[in-house]
Each structure stands twice: as C-alpha cells, then as structure tokens.
Amino acid sequence: MKKNTKRVLSMILTVVMISCFSCIAVSARSSDYLDAYSADVSAASGGRIIVGVSVDALGYMTQVGASSITIYKSSDQISWSPVKTYSYTNYPSMMTSGYYYFADAVTYYGTAGYYYLAMVTCYAGDANGHDSRLYTTSGTRAIS
Amino acid sequence: MPQIRHNSTAGGAKEEAKLIHEHLTNQTTDDLLDDLSDWLANADGTHFDSENLNAILSALDEVNPESEEFHPEESLAAFHQRFEPVFDKEENSSPSPALARHPRHFSRRLIQVAAIIAVMLFSMVTAQAFGFDIFGAIARWTSSTFHFSDESTTFATIGTYPIEDGEQKSYDSLQAALDDFGVVGNIAPTWVPERFKLQSVAADIKYRDFCIREAYANSDGEYLSVMIRKYDSGKQTEIEKDTGTTDIYKTNGITHYLISDKSFEKATWINGQLEVRIIGNVTHQELEKMIDSIYRG
Numbered sequence: 001m002k003k004n005t006k007r008v009l010s011m012i013l014t015v016v017m018i019s020c021f022s023c024i025a026v027s028a029r030s031s032d033y034l035d036a037y038s039a040d041v042s043a044a045s046g047g048r049i050i051v052g053v054s055v056d057a058l059g060y061m062t063q064v065g066a067s068s069i070t071i072y073k074s075s076d077q078i079s080w081s082p083v084k085t086y087s088y089t090n091y092p093s094m095m096t097s098g099y100y101y102f103a104d105a106v107t108y109y110g111t112a113g114y115y116y117l118a119m120v121t122c123y124a125g126d127a128n129g130h131d132s133r134l135y136t137t138s139g140t141r142a143i144s
Numbered sequence: 145m146p147q148i149r150h151n152s153t154a155g156g157a158k159e160e161a162k163l164i165h166e167h168l169t170n171q172t173t174d175d176l177l178d179d180l181s182d183w184l185a186n187a188d189g190t191h192f193d194s195e196n197l198n199a200i201l202s203a204l205d206e207v208n209p210e211s212e213e214f215h216p217e218e219s220l221a222a223f224h225q226r227f228e229p230v231f232d233k234e235e236n237s238s239p240s241p242a243l244a245r246h247p248r249h250f251s252r253r254l255i256q257v258a259a260i261i262a263v264m265l266f267s268m269v270t271a272q273a274f275g276f277d278i279f280g281a282i283a284r285w286t287s288s289t290f291h292f293s294d295e296s297t298t299f300a301t302i303g304t305y306p307i308e309d310g311e312q313k314s315y316d317s318l319q320a321a322l323d324d325f326g327v328v329g330n331i332a333p334t335w336v337p338e339r340f341k342l343q344s345v346a347a348d349i350k351y352r353d354f355c356i357r358e359a360y361a362n363s364d365g366e367y368l369s370v371m372i373r374k375y376d377s378g379k380q381t382e383i384e385k386d387t388g389t390t391d392i393y394k395t396n397g398i399t400h401y402l403i404s405d406k407s408f409e410k411a412t413w414i415n416g417q418l419e420v421r422i423i424g425n426v427t428h429q430e431l432e433k434m435i436d437s438i439y440r441g
Contacts, residue, residue: 030386030405035369035423038381052353054381058408058423059367100359100369103350135382141182
C-alpha cells in the first residue's frame, strides 16, 4: 500500500475514534444552571479594550455572571500572553445576585496596535450547586 | 426623552470621513490591508461603511498602484492553459485523458476527498457536541442572504434607543418594550401557558448591545423567559443543549430552531436585526404554540 494512502486511511481512522470520544462529551455538556453565554472584545479610542459579557441562567440564581476574565495580548495573533485577570473576589460587580441574567463590561487600557482577546469564565449557581463555562473571544486590535 | 441614536451619529459623518482620510494617509500597505481586514470583520449584510472602504481602497491605490502591465485577457488565457484538463473535462463532458491514464492517481484523490468529507462531518459533530452551533451559524448566514433575495418576508428592525448605554428600564409588557425601541416586526408571543405569571420585563443597553428580557414563573418553581437581543454576527452566543436533536420549525418565512436541554425547551431564531430566544419548563408543543402566537398578530 502506498505511503500516502496509508497516511490518509490512518487519518480517517483517527477521525472515527475521536468522534466516538466527542459523543461522550455531549452528555456532559448540558448545564443545570447556565442557559447561554457570550462575550466579545471591542476596541475604543485611547487603546481601550472593552470586554462585554452576557450570561443567561436557567431561572433565578443566587449568583450569575463572570467569575473571572483574563485578557491576553499579542503582537502577531499567534502568541498570546495574559496581561490582566479580573476576578469576582476582587471585583464583586462581576456577578449579580437573585437574578436570571448578567450583562456588563470591563474596560482595560491596552496599547494601540496590539491585539487583545479575553477568556471569560461564565458562572451561575444557587443553593443546590453551580456550574461554569469558559468562553474565548476572538482577537481585536487596540486603536489609538 | 427618547434618543434616536442613528440620527445623533449621522450628524458627524463628514467629520468622521475627514478623520478616516487623515488616518489612512502615510500608512504602509500592510497597515492598509489590516484596516481592510478590520473593515471586512465589522461589515455585515446590512451595515457597512462604504465611505471607509472607498478611502482604504484609494489609499491602497496610492501606496501600491496596480501595474499598468497587467493584462486580464492574457492572465485568463494563462489560467485556462494551466488548468486545461479541468476545462476540457467541463467542455467535453467526457473523462479527462490525463485522469483516465492514471486510475491509481484518481483513487488516491477519491480517498483524499473522502477524508476531507469525513473531517468536515467530524468537525460539525464536534462543534455541536461542544455547544458551538455550526448549523445555527449557517442558518444565520442563510437568513442574511434571504433578507436580500425575498422582499415579501418582513424582517424586524430597531427604530430608536430610548435609554442610554449602561441604563436599564422596566416595562409592563414585552410589546411595550418593543414599542419603546421602535421595533417593527412580529416578535412578541401573544400566548404563554396559563400556569405562568409575569415577573418582569426589563431592557438594558451595554456598550450598544441592547437586550430585552421577559421573565415568567409559577408556584411550582417553573420558569419561562423570552429574550430579544440586537443580532451581532460577530458575537457567537453559546446555547446549552442536551444530546437531543435540534428541530427546525418554519413559519412565516422564518426558521426557528427548537432545542431541548434536560427539563427545558428552548427556541431561537434570527429576525432581521434581532436575535430571539425562548426558554422555559414548557413542552415542545407549547413552544410551537408560543411561536405561532407571534405571527397571528
């Protein structure tokens, strides 16, 4: 059998095997607390980077919001380094209490010309338990 | 006092254009290509800044003018010559001699094509498994193109922004909130299951992302919510779901996606400038009845 054909067949087998694993991931996906969530990064003048977060819970929660937001910086959009982490313990306004959704934004002062993205941990919980999901935004270039 | 945001920004259009032109002067080709890339990322089917695009293209023309030696006819002829077997096959509708002479080469291509299809299918399955709704993304894309090709379908639009960025406002009903935002189009359900009692209707704007939420609850701890948000093609909302299939419910020219998530049923769709989502402890039939009530007027 030709070397290339072997390689292609190996790839197909790998795909089939990984597909089986992904089926297991489906059952673990659904949350008892989170309905939907999104985040985005936009650039404003003066190098400002605005991270918007929206979290919808499955009903009224004791706490809903973002438990952490980490901002990453890059000059080439290939290599990313963390530059700032906002944590709920330091910034209590990242969560709201007794409500079914959270929507807010944080502003980070970046450097014009660099790219920034955010990794947001979306959180919802009540007296019975809690759940969280990590959301990664796309990169945006800071402007002067 | 209601503020019409579109008017307030349009007032400074000339000044903005001047700033754009000044910004583009003395930029390198790479910078201009970055600007063009940013412009493409921010444009969608209904909103794009043509003046900014023209300015970028003009600046590119100045920095890197198109060669006068470029001859499209000669380039086309060279292209045809380079891919002669492909064009021969299309024109003659018969197998290419080059391919017929190399059956092993053909079978290798077939395997490669099969592998690509397998990888694509796998990617779609995995994307669904991890909550990234690739089918939804395609559907939204389809909605955008449908907007241009079928004028008989009405699509919802936002007219005004009655509150400022960072503000929240409460309403007595979802329709009252939609009216306040000057939303034109059928969006609000006029029927919900009788067991639910209205808890709140609130609208807020966070950095131009407006959202209206209507929440219901009952004494058994059941919950029902209708959420309406300005649709942003660049902002992917992850919606939790269980392993059940996503059903499609088409009515009034709009495709609604029905998703089950354990004890909750969810529906989501795009209508013009708006993204709508219903979620609640309701049955599949109740969800469809709620959607039908939207378009009965």
